Amino acid sequence: MGPEDRAGPGPGRTIACQSGLQACVSGTRPDTQQTLAYAQSCIQAEKEPGHHKNKTSDHLQQLETEPGWSNLTVAPTVHLSNVSATGETPYSFRSPESVEMDEIMAAMVLTSLSCNPVVQSPPQTDPGPGGSSSSSSSSSSADMECGGGELSDSGSSGYWSWDHGNASPTPSPSVTEMDSSPDEGLHMDLEHGEELNAKKPKSSLRGVYKCLWPSCGKVLTSSVGIKRHIRVLHLGSGSDQTQREEDFYYTKISCEAVDTSSTSAPSQQALGQGSSSHLIWASCGSPPGSGLQIPPAHRPRSNSSSGLVLTRPSPLSQSAPSSFWQIHSEHLYQACSPIQVSVVPRSQGCQGWTPSTSFSGHSNTPLVKPRCRSVSVGEQWLQQNRLQPMSVSPSRTHCSFRKGRGEAKKCRKVYGVERKDQWCTACRWKKACQRFPD
DNA sequence: AGTGCCGGGAA
DNA sequence: TTCCCGGCACT
Structure with missing residues (x-):
């Protein structure tokens, strides 16, 4: 009203x-x-x-x-x-x-x-x-x-369309969702996003392509551009494989092309949930990611992104249960396998949400590790809402896996020893679990 | 016995 | 710095 x-x-x-x-x-x-x-x-x-x-x-x-x-x-x-x-x-x-x-x-x-x-x-x-x-x-x-106040439609030129x-x-309508239960938040991100679009018929939706490479938030407006960016800056001139993998490292973000405030808002609201977050738009004057490149040596595993990266479900993340936005958050230990969280009904009691490794056809064999160890939505979400650790996704709340020790299941419990490759890195290293912190 | 993770060490 | 593991505390 x-x-x-x-x-x-x-x-x-x-x-x-x-x-x-x-x-x-x-x-x-x-x-x-x-x-x-x-x-x-x-x-x-x-x-x-x-x-x-x-x-x-x-x-x-x-x-x-x-x-x-x-x-x-x-x-x-x-x-x-x-x-x-x-x-x-x-x-x-x-x-x-x-x-x-x-x-x-x-x-x-x-x-x-x-x-x-x-x-x-x-x-x-x-x-x-x-x-x-x-x-x-x-x-x-x-x-x-949102901390992403620097968002601007046309960057530092000072021109605001x-x-x-x-x-x-x-x-954007969406900030209030932070107050709501986290899971709702995810849903509402989605819903609000749609609502927003519905409410603003005048503004046209435009897609931008965001580089998902850790510490690189490059956003380009064309898929060709982003592919080139990834290929040149991150993958290097490489083999056929690397050329094919460009798709893995960018995602498409739909945003409103015209209205600056509404464009930034949905992203901001997601960004705002994290600390030191920023969304980098290509049009902004100096996208932090653009100057920040990861040496190829670090490519395979380095996952620590310097900020939250907001993505739309890409081919990488389409199976995210209900989240439209993916949050990359910083890990103390390079966390997480490239898993996608999907709720797999299991007969054996309350295993709850079972991350399944289905990373664009990659197998879950520990040897074949995809280059980009993106953070799973569930994990991102948990980390993002670490302040409210008690409220978790419904699929998890169904199950009361509250065991005596600590309060959360750790990777070991969730995935089991046999799927150790899906543990967060910290767990693999016998460190404090990063994925399911207490 | 199983689990979580600190502390330390190897690469 | 990354990765691994012995070993301890705890359940």
């Missing part, structure tokens, strides 16, 4: 304007997007004077009555003084030159801010039980959650 409305052309602008103003007034560093939205909206406002005024005041009233926005009391005030002060002697009063100046100013603001990472701290209180907003809160909390029809900086 709320957010969807706000996502619309008119109200969205107003909200954005308020937020921007509030941020400015409160002295905190304004959120880039909000500020952008503010600038943008003001520009827009000036271009359509009368219309703006009515809408603004109407919407302000509406806002003030909305519980979720009650904390924005400053904003309306400021906004009113700003808008109506100039608004009563409205924009029509202005000369074209002044309008143009404002546009220039706005452009400068955009330019100066667009490169700043978003360090958000809008202390947006919980909208409360009003339910108006699971997603209204998410609209800004998404920004909060903006879909006016979709001008609201409403990030």
